[in-house]
Amino acid sequence: MFNLIQSMKQALGLLAKFDSEIWQIVLLSLRVSLASSLIAICLAVPLSFAITQNEFKGKRAVIGAVNSLIAVPAVVIGLVCYLLLSRSGPLGFWHLLYSPGAMIVAQSLLALPLMTGLCISALQSLGHRVRETMITLGAGRRHMMLGIMREVRFALVAAFITGFSRVLGETGMTMMVGGNIKGETRVMTTAIALETIKGNFELGIALGIVLLAVAVGINVILQLVQGRAGR
Amino acid sequence: MKIVARNISKSFDGKTVLEDITLTIEKPGVYALVGPNGSGKTTLMRMLALLERIGSGTLKYKVRDTEGYASLNTTSGIRRRMALIHNPAVMFSGSVGYNIGYGLRVRGVSRTARTKKVSRVLEHLSLGGFENREAKTLSAGEIQRVALARALVIEPELIFLDEPTANLDPISAKLIEQTILELARRGKKVVLATHNLWQVERIADWVWFLNDGVISISGTAQDVLHKGDQAFWGKFLGRDNMFAGEIVDLENGKSFKAGNVSFEVATDITGPAMASLNPNEIILSAQKLVSSARNVMEGMITEAVSEGGLYKVTVDVGLPLAVAITKASWDEMGLQKGSKVYAVFKASSVRVWREE
Numbered sequence: 001m002f003n004l005i006q007s008m009k010q011a012l013g014l015l016a017k018f019d020s021e022i023w024q025i026v027l028l029s030l031r032v033s034l035a036s037s038l039i040a041i042c043l044a045v046p047l048s049f050a051i052t053q054n055e056f057k058g059k060r061a062v063i064g065a066v067n068s069l070i071a072v073p074a075v076v077i078g079l080v081c082y083l084l085l086s087r088s089g090p091l092g093f094w095h096l097l098y099s100p101g102a103m104i105v106a107q108s109l110l111a112l113p114l115m116t117g118l119c120i121s122a123l124q125s126l127g128h129r130v131r132e133t134m135i136t137l138g139a140g141r142r143h144m145m146l147g148i149m150r151e152v153r154f155a156l157v158a159a160f161i162t163g164f165s166r167v168l169g170e171t172g173m174t175m176m177v178g179g180n181i182k183g184e185t186r187v188m189t190t191a192i193a194l195e196t197i198k199g200n201f202e203l204g205i206a207l208g209i210v211l212l213a214v215a216v217g218i219n220v221i222l223q224l225v226q227g228r229a230g231r
Numbered sequence: 232m233k234i235v236a237r238n239i240s241k242s243f244d245g246k247t248v249l250e251d252i253t254l255t256i257e258k259p260g261v262y263a264l265v266g267p268n269g270s271g272k273t274t275l276m277r278m279l280a281l282l283e284r285i286g287s288g289t290l291k292y293k294v295r296d297t298e299g300y301a302s303l304n305t306t307s308g309i310r311r312r313m314a315l316i317h318n319p320a321v322m323f324s325g326s327v328g329y330n331i332g333y334g335l336r337v338r339g340v341s342r343t344a345r346t347k348k349v350s351r352v353l354e355h356l357s358l359g360g361f362e363n364r365e366a367k368t369l370s371a372g373e374i375q376r377v378a379l380a381r382a383l384v385i386e387p388e389l390i391f392l393d394e395p396t397a398n399l400d401p402i403s404a405k406l407i408e409q410t411i412l413e414l415a416r417r418g419k420k421v422v423l424a425t426h427n428l429w430q431v432e433r434i435a436d437w438v439w440f441l442n443d444g445v446i447s448i449s450g451t452a453q454d455v456l457h458k459g460d461q462a463f464w465g466k467f468l469g470r471d472n473m474f475a476g477e478i479v480d481l482e483n484g485k486s487f488k489a490g491n492v493s494f495e496v497a498t499d500i501t502g503p504a505m506a507s508l509n510p511n512e513i514i515l516s517a518q519k520l521v522s523s524a525r526n527v528m529e530g531m532i533t534e535a536v537s538e539g540g541l542y543k544v545t546v547d548v549g550l551p552l553a554v555a556i557t558k559a560s561w562d563e564m565g566l567q568k569g570s571k572v573y574a575v576f577k578a579s580s581v582r583v584w585r586e587e
Contacts, residue, residue, distance in 0.1 A: 135282065136280060147323065
């Protein structure tokens, strides 16, 4: 108990004096997760449009596959990324393994099915009549896409936030492809895991507080967005 | 713009929903696709509006007299000359102004011109001052009017309306019918899918009757509705207040007798006949009215069903008489099941025809 209180005090001290190591880790975490979430949403939106707005054979199977991919464990994605990006792997020439780039690739792949699934649900819930109404009012493909995006904008933001919070809290996969290299690829989750094993509770707790604050903040925003979407 | 459909058919999952449809839409006016639910009228309208692909046959659009017919793969230009209004219509999130201006925005109309056109069309449909209202919070009648305004503002040559006044309050319904008539007068073509025969009678110039995916009757509204087999219409469309009976001569007029009940009618025919009475043309009163209406029948309310802004009331006058009254009237008169009322209607409101 004494250790916990002591560690808490030290952790708050580290945060209060803006310890550079902590803030570097926090910033890298946010940068990597934000980049991967942006890449994923940029792919998820057109992908979900292509799936929902067109009629083709196997459409239901494709939607089923997207939903199944959401359940793939992160560590499996980490393993696949590792094999692809390792020096002897097919994408080894990118020299990305153990770099923030590798973490972004893996986190994008983790967020993509989740965001695509959420975007598909949002577009499906809109129904075909909105699209038809736009067509009958003379909207071309571009105007129709923009109009539909406007209709589901809150759901799209919610999909982005959900994906972002998923990748921000990811540990094992990020460690596998990033390597948890101090000053290079160490992010909040991997640092907390490492420092806890080492017994450096104060650093772990300090980062835990920031991660918790970010997670709670994201959740609050998500609730607000979903509240607006439901109105 | 002219539409020519030749022998078009359509199936969904092996089930034929439309078969061998041939029709032409050329002259300005109101065209009604009439038929019971599931007869294919909405599918046909969607195909004509290029929202649904035809299964077989040909569907041609002639845009200008000097041009040839356009085929289905050059649809964008044709689409922009048409508009379709669903019921219930879909409102985009945002203001009424945004909704109405949508078609203009996709056509690249400037903001100033858009604002002007939007407020003009709003005034026209008695929606003045609605620009900034949240569209999704409007009542059903207002939504339908906004949808009509949204279609009219782009000045289409041809307007498709699916059940335009179903479940609407009487004021909105009347306004929409008036607008349809005005559009036809201004040289537009209006195609409506409906199963409201009274509406067809009021506003349609041409009628196609669809049954099981086939156009079984077509002709001018006058010919089809007044000279056709009325019992057939009643059977298929569930026309209210259809009675079989006999027309007998009175000293100074004619009376329709069905069992123990009789009411005055204005007709030349005598003998076995059918009579029908529009529920909207019957007045309910708590006291016996003295008026020019020839028929005042005492009865009791046996049923009242709320439909949109109306109550559809059944009054037992010896025959079950369907009467449509507004909710406001129902409340103000303090009516309820079992209330004693008088049903008042003019002899000329009763349509009669010889029983085949």
